[in-house]
Amino acid sequence: MLKTFPTGGVHPPENKLTAAIPIEYLPVPPSVVIPLSQHIGAPAVPVVSKGDYIRTGQVIGTGKGFVSANIHSSVSGKVNKIDFVSDSGGFKQNAVYIDAEGDEWLDTIDRSKEIKREISLSGEDIIKKCLESGIVGLGGATFPSHVKLSVPTGKKCEVLIINGVECEPYLTSDHRLMLEKGEEVLVGVTILMKALNVSRAMIGIENNKPDAIGHMSELASSFSGISVHPLKVKYPQGAEKQLIKALTGREVPSGKLPLDVGAVVHNVGTAFAVYEAVQKNKPLFERVVTVTGTFVSKPGNYIVRTGTPLSLLIEAAGGIPENTGKIINGGPMMGKAVSNTDVPVVKGMSGVILVPFGESVRKETEPCIRCAKCVEACPLNLEPYLLMTLSERSLFERAENERITDCMECGSCSYTCPASRPLLDYIRLGKSTVIRMARERNLK
Amino acid sequence: MSNLLNVSPSPHVHGKESTQKLMLNVVIALIPAFITSVFYFGIGAIIVTATSVASCLIFEYLIQRFVFRKPLSITDGSALVTGILLAFNLPSNIPVFIVIIGSFISIAVAKMTFGGLGNNPFNPALVGRVFMLISFPVQMTTWPVPKGFGTGYTDAVTGATPLAIVKEGLKNGEPLSKLMEMIPTPSQMFLGDMGGSMGEVAAIALLIGFIYLLYKKVITWHIPVAVVASMAVFTGILWFVNPEKNADPMFHILAGGVLLGAIFMATDYVTSPMVPKSMLIYGCGIGIITVIIRVYGAYPEGVSFAILIMNAFVPLMNAYIKPKRFGEEVKNG
Numbered sequence: 001m002l003k004t005f006p007t008g009g010v011h012p013p014e015n016k017l018t019a020a021i022p023i024e025y026l027p028v029p030p031s032v033v034i035p036l037s038q039h040i041g042a043p044a045v046p047v048v049s050k051g052d053y054i055r056t057g058q059v060i061g062t063g064k065g066f067v068s069a070n071i072h073s074s075v076s077g078k079v080n081k082i083d084f085v086s087d088s089g090g091f092k093q094n095a096v097y098i099d100a101e102g103d104e105w106l107d108t109i110d111r112s113k114e115i116k117r118e119i120s121l122s123g124e125d126i127i128k129k130c131l132e133s134g135i136v137g138l139g140g141a142t143f144p145s146h147v148k149l150s151v152p153t154g155k156k157c158e159v160l161i162i163n164g165v166e167c168e169p170y171l172t173s174d175h176r177l178m179l180e181k182g183e184e185v186l187v188g189v190t191i192l193m194k195a196l197n198v199s200r201a202m203i204g205i206e207n208n209k210p211d212a213i214g215h216m217s218e219l220a221s222s223f224s225g226i227s228v229h230p231l232k233v234k235y236p237q238g239a240e241k242q243l244i245k246a247l248t249g250r251e252v253p254s255g256k257l258p259l260d261v262g263a264v265v266h267n268v269g270t271a272f273a274v275y276e277a278v279q280k281n282k283p284l285f286e287r288v289v290t291v292t293g294t295f296v297s298k299p300g301n302y303i304v305r306t307g308t309p310l311s312l313l314i315e316a317a318g319g320i321p322e323n324t325g326k327i328i329n330g331g332p333m334m335g336k337a338v339s340n341t342d343v344p345v346v347k348g349m350s351g352v353i354l355v356p357f358g359e360s361v362r363k364e365t366e367p368c369i370r371c372a373k374c375v376e377a378c379p380l381n382l383e384p385y386l387l388m389t390l391s392e393r394s395l396f397e398r399a400e401n402e403r404i405t406d407c408m409e410c411g412s413c414s415y416t417c418p419a420s421r422p423l424l425d426y427i428r429l430g431k432s433t434v435i436r437m438a439r440e441r442n443l444k
Numbered sequence: 445m446s447n448l449l450n451v452s453p454s455p456h457v458h459g460k461e462s463t464q465k466l467m468l469n470v471v472i473a474l475i476p477a478f479i480t481s482v483f484y485f486g487i488g489a490i491i492v493t494a495t496s497v498a499s500c501l502i503f504e505y506l507i508q509r510f511v512f513r514k515p516l517s518i519t520d521g522s523a524l525v526t527g528i529l530l531a532f533n534l535p536s537n538i539p540v541f542i543v544i545i546g547s548f549i550s551i552a553v554a555k556m557t558f559g560g561l562g563n564n565p566f567n568p569a570l571v572g573r574v575f576m577l578i579s580f581p582v583q584m585t586t587w588p589v590p591k592g593f594g595t596g597y598t599d600a601v602t603g604a605t606p607l608a609i610v611k612e613g614l615k616n617g618e619p620l621s622k623l624m625e626m627i628p629t630p631s632q633m634f635l636g637d638m639g640g641s642m643g644e645v646a647a648i649a650l651l652i653g654f655i656y657l658l659y660k661k662v663i664t665w666h667i668p669v670a671v672v673a674s675m676a677v678f679t680g681i682l683w684f685v686n687p688e689k690n691a692d693p694m695f696h697i698l699a700g701g702v703l704l705g706a707i708f709m710a711t712d713y714v715t716s717p718m719v720p721k722s723m724l725i726y727g728c729g730i731g732i733i734t735v736i737i738r739v740y741g742a743y744p745e746g747v748s749f750a751i752l753i754m755n756a757f758v759p760l761m762n763a764y765i766k767p768k769r770f771g772e773e774v775k776n777g
Contacts, residue, residue, distance in 0.1 A: 010459065169457065241771070245770075251770065253772075254770070325449065326452075326456065332457040333454060333457065336453075338451070339449060340449070362458070367560065368562050369522075370562060370718060372713070379770065381767040381769045381770050383718060383766075383767070386718075414458070424454070425453055
């Protein structure tokens with residue numbers, strides 16, 4: 001029996017159309033718009049001004065405070081302006097506009113193809129390097145990695161968990177990365193182990209990627225302490241708490257962090273970025289993005305510079321199909337629909353899905369028949385039907401007692417609901433209200 | 445492509461499940477039981493089922509159209525299921541007008557007065573059935589003997605159900621061993637060759653339906669298994685204590701409406717609990733109340749009443765019995 005997390009979860013059609021398509025480099029765009037907040041935490045502060053000539057990999061924004069991240073230029077050229085841009089979520093935020101001229105990298109970046117396995121930096125220096133290089137979690141949450149690597153005194157990390165699950169349908173960027181850059185990823189994992197001072201790392205990969213499991217297991221045999229674990233295909237296995245449960249059997253208590261059960265989770269994409277930062281001195285300014293969709297003529301996996309307009313990336317994949325009704329940034333279960341294709345590619349963008357019109361419209365909501373399928377599907381054992389009703393009727397205190405804030409918004413409830421009820425929409429509303437209420441209560 | 449993109453919150457995909465499909469699967473699961481009822485009771489089974497289904501659909505349509513004045517949702521299949529289940533709880537020779545009255549109670553009173561699908565606290569088909577049982581006790585307990593497909597609608601030979609034979613006999617002080625000779629053998633009962641409501645007789649057909657429902661993930665095992673297991677344990681204890689006065693568990697499970705009730709009526713989504721723990725309690729409650737009614741009560745059969753009584757506890761269970769949340773009382777080793 002393959003391991004998985006014990007309760008809840010759904011299995012949407014996988015649709016991994018691009019699993020066999022090798023990663024391709026997208027040409028350097030003529031101009032980029034690099035948002036200064038591509039991570040969770042405080043936005044970076046710009047350190048360049050209009051007219052400055054900057055090189056690829058140069059810092060253009062420095063992190064403000066501990067929970068923040070540096071931002072680097074992804075092209076060389078002149079700063080056109082520093083102005084607002086609508087990010088993929090529709091929010092306005094500060095960004096650096098750069099017109100590209102050539103592609104002149106900083107001299108400090110090692111651009112050779114050779115794989116460097118010896119790690120010369122100490123644990124502390126590794127964390128510092130991650131901070132300098134603007135490394136954030138590339139699984140989608142974009143939490144600054146140096147924060148996750150700095151284990152507070154009194155806590156101990158016993159095992160590093162590497163997320164190669166890629167449980168979202170359609171996305172294959174992590175899958176391709178493991179196949180093509182497997183060794184680099186493993187060196188990255190070793191670096192992370194050194195930073196965390198652990199001797200054991202577990203890589204979880206879902207069983208729908210047998211080639212990646214085989215490849216990574218074979219490579220891992222020459223690395224000490226790293227093991228590869230095939231997992232049963234089930235969404236949302238890539239969620240931190242579910243992955244820890246599946247691999248170690250430990251359950252992260254509600255409201256606590258993985259470190260409270262001695263685990264730290266990083267994504268394979270992050271491990272690769274850490275490798276590049278530590279071994280090659282290359283900051284994070286490009287990443288693998290899957291561009292896909294049933295009607296996309298040239299779906300693929302592309303290495304894209306941050307700040308590239310989405311439209312250029314989609315053009316490389318053959319343009320927007322005629323019947324497109326929705327464009328998703330991320331996976332279909334947790335991704336965000338974008339309102340236009342001018343938004344820039346950012347560090348957290350793992351995929352772009354072009355959804356045909358028919359599938360882009362929701363079915364009409366019907367009355368709840370109390371079938372309990374949402375309760376069955378919830379990986380956190382909440383009662384989505386009840387949380388929705390409580391939020392709908394503004395009974396937020398009761399929703400709090402029913403632990404609405406535990407919800408991680410995986411969408412399994414809405415996915416499974418036969419009456420097509422907007423469960424998660426209402427739960428989000430209730431959750432944010434409850435969080436706000438709790439904050440106000442704490443201020444008193 | 446139009447220049448406007450749809451923007452909506454995640455998830456952006458939806459499972460293929462729908463209310464209509466679930467109801468249709470229940471109907472498919474009921475087909476084996478329908479075939480056996482026609483096989484044993486003939487044309488009457490078809491007449492009663494057709495009447496019940498047609499009148500349930502018509503009442504639902506009329507109320508939605510003229511009282512609710514909202515978009516029609518008659519195609520969701522819920523009234524169809526109620527109609528079939530109501531028919532399956534009736535004798536096959538019952539007069540048509542009684543069936544129509546029962547359908548009216550099921551749909552208009554038990555379902556639509558509460559606001560329609562999803563809001564009714566009690567199982568509509570059972571409310572209809574119990575109403576008929578109390579209002580028309582003679583017609584509702586005149587059971588045709590299974591004589592095969594050629595049986596006409598009104599000329600059926602009637603006889604008592606195995607449960608009634610045992611209940612009456614024990615009341616008159618006859619020994620159980622003698623009574624057991626008067627009723628069909630367990631294998632006959634398993635195949636449905638006995639008097640009773642048209643849909644309840646054939647255990648084999650109902651079990652096929654159960655397996656189909658589990659396979660299609662329409663229901664979970666919790667409620668049916670809890671009902672049958674709790675009945676088996678309770679009647680087993682009584683039988684062990686006094687085998688001359690109490691029938692064996694096998695008899696109790698195969699006779700009457702236990703399997704129809706456990707598989708199709710107690711698992712009705714709207715009126716059953718939401719959490720597995722509650723489902724088990726609810727199922728056990730049904731099993732125990734059924735045995736109490738059968739052994740100590742006035743009626744030979746108690747499944748309908750047991751389910752309706754436990755329906756009343758469902759809101760309470762939903763409010764107070766909670767699943768163990770992920771990350772609650774953690775044991776890490």
